[in-house]
Amino acid sequence: MGFAAASAALGAVRVRFAPSPTGFLHLGGLRTALYNYIFARKHKGCFILRLEDTDQSRVVPGAAEGIEDMLEWAGIPPDESPRQGGPAGPYQQSQRLSLYREAIELLLEKGAAYRCFCTPQRLELLKKEALRNRQTPRYDNRCRHLSSQQVAEKMSQGVDHTVRFRLKENAEPFCDLIYGWSRHEVASVEGDPVILKSDGFPTYHLANVVDDHRMHISHVLRGTEWLTSTSKHLLLYRAFGWDPPHFGHLPLLLNKDGSKLSKRQGDIFVEGFAQDGCLPEALLDLITNCGSGFAENRMGRKLQDLVKEFDMGRIERHSALLDLEKLTEFNRIHLSQRIGDETLRPQLVAELQAAVEEAYGHQLVDRGVLEKPYVEQVLLLRRGHVSGLKDLVSPKYAFLWIRPSVSHEELQTISVEAEKIGMLVLRLLERPVATLTTEELSKDLRQLPEQIRGTPYSSVMKLLRLALSGQQEGPAVAEMMVSLGRREACARIQRALCR
Template sequence: DTDQARVVPGAAEGIEEMLDWAGIPPDESPRRGGPFGPYQQSQRLELYRRASEVLLERGAAYRCFCTAQRLELLKKEALRSHQTPRYDNRCRHLTPVEVAEKLARGLGWVVRFRLEKGVQPFRDLVYGWNKHEVADVEGDPVILKGDGFPTYHLANVVDDHYMGISHVLRGTEWLTSTSKHLLLYKAFGWDPPEFAHLPLLLNKDGGKLSKRQGDIFLERFARDGFLPEALLDIVTNCGSGFTEKQMGRTLEELISQFEIGRITTHSALLDLENLPEFNRIHLTRHIEHKGLRQKLVRELQELVEHVYGDQQVDQEVLEKEYVERVLLLRKGHIAFLRNLVSSDYSYLWVRPSVSREQLRAISAEADEIGALVVGLMARQAAVVTMEELSRALRSLQEQTRETKYSSMMQLLRLALSGQQHGPSVAEMMLTLGPREVCGRIHKALSG
């Protein structure tokens, strides 16, 4: 929060909440605390002030009294000459007497770092050997602003040193600034950490990932029912640093497989159209895990009450055993938990109001068909797949005198769901289970 003009209230807290949601909470943070706090830069201003004083005393930095108006004129002149705007280092050459005179007059000032030529090459863990002669293309950078807040260049070096950071992994846009930061480490007399600059995530069209291209905030994904494991999975699949591409990896697997030497310098294209398939894989894993499944049961119960509450959902279809059965039988078929409260699955939660006359209008053998199906469901322990149930239903139809198979399916679909269309009858019967199927048929035939 060093740029106070751009601070958004609640943004930092939101970032930490999303990290918690994603299952990758920070080891240390403003909220959690830790041995190297405080963890907000606005609360470390005295540390940055002392660090800038050290550089001033060593002659590695100087006070700059240039006004904002003069800097703006420099910028406009450079642009008019088709040159890259840069500070002309004017105040670098002020004598101690001139500095003291300006301070006595109460002129505002910032601290600038002296960029020296002849930077040493450094080995980036991703990009290999690099060096950037920043003094040839940049003016001396501001490291402490007039309001006492540091710029990123000073803050990241000071923080990383005092927090004992061994490795810095950051976006590739900072690669050209690393030589500048290494000059700061050298001026302080500190050993620098190792650096690894990471290729960017891009939209599938090759453009920079941006909120202008769509809602890419984590809160949106959480709200829409995406699992954090699915987001981690798709991001690491489109990037690199792993032994091979593989959908469905857990965080533990990602950690064990990661090799920093495998990261390439190519930007990664993030195709979010594939995210639902990643979510389906991880939702299946959640359903198969007994502990995670119980959480899904509670969430699905709440969803059902929210979506179908005004239709007087019978409490029996909200029982834990029934909801758990639905999850287990639909795993692999759904990408989101909300799929189970869509219109296609409304038959699971809302019992139809169907009369005996409606069923007999389809077939005069409605009572006989109902009895045959009830008998089949009583023996359903032997029926373990939808294919077997479909064959059993075909066999039942052969026991009727005159009802066609299509008419029997229409009759059963109406009795079970009250709908003309939807999943196959075998799928509905298997998902509803013997007790619910028998209950609905009895209710329809007695109504």
């Protein structure tokens, strides 16, 4: 039994994500891939990446590899792909041209397709004439009526030609998994479409039908922009005598203001989010949270939650509005989850160590700040307060890694009671309490001015912040002390008092 026959017999769910390698993977494409991946995992099926590169003039070098890289980064790697291989390969359409030629010959033999010898100039004139008459441009099916003798004569002369599919009236209705029953009388509004270009490459309409059949795709989940083309594709399936897959068209992903996502925006490419330190699970959570298809939308869902809660019947027909301003909060929640997971935390420690080394390596007088216990402590104490590791190496948190060079004289410019303030704070920090908490320290620090005449609370905090970080502006003093830890905070205050 062959591969396709075996898959059919088992009723296997096989879905595909089929982008064109004409640029970087963007958020709309990631969302389509994610829904396909979730559907496959929900039904213990197979998720396939197929690259539709038949328009060679638009292929961007490296884009094919980049798409697969980003799917792997996002945690939704394909089971079969150009890189992974598989039983239905090859997975790039430019390597499947013999299959399309075979399909074309079959349609020509059946009379379901014909050779078109119209020149680009004639087609452009048709288009201009239609626009001048305020009509939708369409091919007039002129070559549909050529006799076999006329065709043979032009072929013998080597006249360039395309192959067109003969559209039929009375397209059958189909039940879309999301939009319900639908039918589009394509023959009454369109001319016969080109299915094989003059360069020997197929158009999307032919290639996707042939490939979905050959790869035994059971369900096609794609963007709603292809909904009106589905009747055309079903006519092709009927012409070949093949059973079509089930179709489900996903509503568009739009900007928060309802405008279309555009590659020209520059901030919708997945690679940019990855380079910026975004967590993949945060991005997946965001693009599903703004849509539908799940029991409830809540922040903090992991991929396994999305698979478990997914319900095709819950996908709504209206477009999903993407609010990228919320990504920071999604990232904060998912970073907090990673920090709290003992199996994932070591990787974060290693990443933060590398980030600190890169940002402050030449300034690290005390390299003990790179040791695992300290870095892990920083992560645990800052958990829930930062949205990304890059925040922890920003100037705001430089005090965590660099000991300031502050003299006693500098402290005295803020308050002549600098030494007394320092000794009182050291006494607070050296108390035999189980834990050092921001709340308790804040409460104790507010009482310090009562023991120091002439120095207001704001000056006390400015002095301590300078001793701890070398800066007079920054995080709350109690927060800094807790982040540094009792031992390091004491060391910095003592060092400043003795200089």
